[in-house]
Amino acid sequence: MQPTQELSGYLEEMAYQIRRLSVEMITYGKWGHIGGSFSMAELLAVLYFHHMRIDPDAPKWEARDRLVLSKAHGSPALYAALALKGFYPIEAVYTYCELDGIEGHTDMTRTPGLESSGGPLGMGLSVAVGMALGLRFKENAVARVFCILGDGECNEGNVWEAAMSAAHYHLDNLIAIVDYNKVMAKGFVWDLMGIEPFAAKWRAFGWDVIEIDGHDIPAIVQALHEARWVRPAGRPIVIIAHTVKGRGVEMAEFNYKWHTQAPEPAVADRMLRELSRRYGRAEEGYSRLHEDDAKEAFYAGE
Amino acid sequence: MQPTQELSGYLEEMAYQIRRLSVEMITYGKWGHIGGSFSMAELLAVLYFHHMRIDPDAPKWEARDRLVLSKAHGSPALYAALALKGFYPIEAVYTYCELDGIEGHTDMTRTPGLESSGGPLGMGLSVAVGMALGLRFKENAVARVFCILGDGECNEGNVWEAAMSAAHYHLDNLIAIVDYNKVMAKGFVWDLMGIEPFAAKWRAFGWDVIEIDGHDIPAIVQALHEARWVRPAGRPIVIIAHTVKGRGVEMAEFNYKWHTQAPEPAVADRMLRELSRRYGRAEEGYSRLHEDDAKEAFYAGE
């Protein structure tokens, strides 16, 4: 299941746009998590623009695949993917963190395409287990439930409660994806709370494990294909995606200081220019750089 | 470290007395958990009457070993051990579940020798981690912290949070003991929420694992010796003690119906007689069988 050159190119473009829009909305909204949005850009690109069976014109289609973003602070990347997919106009992302706008963490009552509400880490896998069980009750054998978790998030006991139950119920229609970007909010995972041997933990909890480079689009395509069509054998499947937190702009890479921080417009502009250069695109900066912005600069810091 | 015949005999007697007193207090208190008290009788006997460095005359001795009963519903067995050890008079156990008496679940403010308060499952290992860290801060290299967990209890995510952190902090002064009696409140572990491969889970969480027959006194003596003196190598140690829930009287063995249930006095009498026969002692029944008991029979059922 190697993707064609054309498909890879398209997915790469989507990952690029997800990163761009994440910076745009975090800068304009003056709040948000760049590092964890960037690290899962390719994962979301492949899920939303290739793998997942979803229809933006029928967001509640019963037989659809579902994705729970358990690391809900990564919402900018997801909001970007949903907008690019057509769940709502791109313009809507500029209401990020505004009154009656798109919520800082995920609020499914406000944003079409969102399958759950979140914010507190560690909860999403349980919700995904419930969905996977629900689909089983409905005898829907085709749909899959995806759940994206952070690596630091896997410190949370709730994750392991959910993991244990997914194995107990043989939920091979559940595919967890860990954005293993090695960094949590305030430092490196190994330093703050080590999670290794990580794959061994999932295996001991009864899961089938696939490990990939989470920025390698063909690898992601292949892993999802395998998880959906090849591996199911009565065990839930986890894709441990090795990624780089902040991947895309150098100042943010592997740097916990960009875990949560809204860039000044000028910094955002530099970030976006660097991003376009990296992707070999024409240099393009922050779209609202010169907009007179009366909003308080409150959350600029961490 | 094979115990002498004499020591084994003494510890067996203590296990026997723990079982007897557990039935006495549960029957008289009209509430409590027989199955999970019986299954850890030998474990408590070896800990309190051989292994642990404690002094009932100085219950707050700084350098003492500490035991956190995370499966706090097993309190009758622990109350029995503490009474037999001399922390308070045996008579006190007959205040179990009474106003101003010994609390149904553990309340350390009321009972000398208790090192923590509990009731909700899954919490104790965190408290034990805190104690082990505290002892490290105090540069007490000798004292050990023990924590007894239920097997069903290990469904709780809090257990795995604690486990992860104990490994992260290299707490080899922490020894967890799982009373793996295969039964939880309403059925078998494998049926309600499977925890296997259990040793693999602990290993994947960075622990050193010792597996034993939890009713085999020499094996327990040996395992604790090993855990304290041989194994410490920067990893916390878990003793997975394979036990039989309700071990001691046939009607309760491997039977979830005796997880929580106070026997009628006549049933308690039969239980205790059976117990004495099994131990090759002179038959002895329930000590308060004919006492006119005005207490409501409220909790006789589950």
Add this chain to the structure above:
Amino acid sequence: MPENDNNPLEMRDAFGQTLVELGAAYPNMVMLDADLNTSSKAVYFKKAYPDRFIQVGIAEQNLFGISAGLALTGFIPFPSTFAVFAARRALDQIAISICYPNLNVKIPGSYVGVPTSRAGASHNCIEDIAVMRALPNMKVADAGDNADLRAIMHTAMKTEGPVYFRVTRYTLPVLFGPGHTFAWGKGELLREGADVTLFGTGLMTGKCMAAAEILAKDGIPAEVIHLASIKPIDRALIAQSVRKTGCAVTAENATIVGGFGAAVAEALGDVYPVPLRRIGVQDQWLNSGGVDALFELHKMQPPHIAAAARAAIQAKLSPEAMKGPGS
């Protein structure tokens, strides 16, 4: 299986029976258990509909998270555990996975308050009313008898969104007839009286009725109002009653801090302030003991309610006597 009012069941059995009734009417109802079904009596549902019963083991956070996922796929989940573990262990999951998106999950809180008795402070739930009430979107109810519980459960099924209701491990005296219904925000006037209003919720309403009898013997006519619906609460009925009686007592099988008594105090401040005495657990842990001994210790028996009523009347009559213990 309708409840049998002549030979009252323990409330948890009425709960179990009603689960079975609802299961028949709602094929998309599912029951979840965290290893307590024969205690909570979720086992009735398990036996009737084994295919719609989900065991999650001893993992309450997961219990409520899974329920959210099931609600999102079109089911009506009843995640069942002891009230302490709903209100304390899984509060974040209930708040954010369930209440925040307003999901259709019905949460029974078992083993509440005094009758849990011997299990002790860690299990005798006193804070659930205060805690659940603080969550936006959550509705909260505490039934006065088995018929009331059944009515609450039927209404809960017809209510879109999260509901928390208490289930007592206790046999309550019958208050209501067979045609009894329940509506959110509607209280029930059980006895008319002019001198003081006794507001009860849950099993304490029965004790308020007994207190009114005691007071009647002393020539004090007490009004008794049952407020099973704690959130929303019947502010109109509260105002109407105290406008007449001029003082009130609340009685709840829970802590008096932040719970039902506070809900009434809030309403009184809003609509018609009068002296209020709150009966319930007085901000202490509810340690082990026999049921009656605990009701006695925590001054929650009818004579205590009657004494509180007299104190409230006293306060109404001589404002200077209103200086409570704190002043």
Add this chain to the structure above:
Amino acid sequence: MPENDNNPLEMRDAFGQTLVELGAAYPNMVMLDADLNTSSKAVYFKKAYPDRFIQVGIAEQNLFGISAGLALTGFIPFPSTFAVFAARRALDQIAISICYPNLNVKIPGSYVGVPTSRAGASHNCIEDIAVMRALPNMKVADAGDNADLRAIMHTAMKTEGPVYFRVTRYTLPVLFGPGHTFAWGKGELLREGADVTLFGTGLMTGKCMAAAEILAKDGIPAEVIHLASIKPIDRALIAQSVRKTGCAVTAENATIVGGFGAAVAEALGDVYPVPLRRIGVQDQWLNSGGVDALFELHKMQPPHIAAAARAAIQAKLSPEAMKGPGS
């Protein structure tokens, strides 16, 4: 490092500085963090006393359990996380491992209420006052400014047993001078007035002072009382004030259900019932938005407090007008 009242810091920085002060005075104080130290500002302590700083990762249940164990070995732990995760994620651990045995743990709840703002409903903590207040043994405080926070923290260290105090991510106007002290159950009369009492806690006291100015311009003398100590609460001062003014408003940076407003309503019912209007988040989720926009939306600004004061006065003067929205 004393706080600098002339150039006010964000309260969380004052928190961090005070941690360092306390760390010097109490060698057995330890700080625990769940991956939020540069946000909560526990990082100040980490930098000053790296050996007494414990990182537990993103695991709040464990955070509080470990704290219990440390308290049991003679330390004074400060487990630090966002208020939502203390009040919701780890409530069972706080209740049973800490409050029940009355352990000496000091719990700062960071990022409370409106100023958390853009993070949104899951993070903008509104229920912690109601929740923490419901736990026996727990003391609860919300500081009015940085000096007040510092005083609370110093008093907390001298208080045996569990304490919960709120830390706001916000810069508050200065209310108190350098010699300021704090005592449990003691309120502060900040401004005298005869017509209405404004009871404030936390950052809302400053807004009450501004509201009193607005009212003064209309010739309405409002009394302002700051109640940083929410539990225990100063019932004597509350009674004394409303006996004079005859009506009151409460203002809190939290839900009005079960929290500070409820605590005052409870006290009024006990000691001197008067009409009460409660300012705060009106039982809704506190979704994302700018700080000022949210204060506006939830009607928590000085003009709203002033309007509530007028409504309370109106209710006092014409009891018939007291019929609130519910009646």
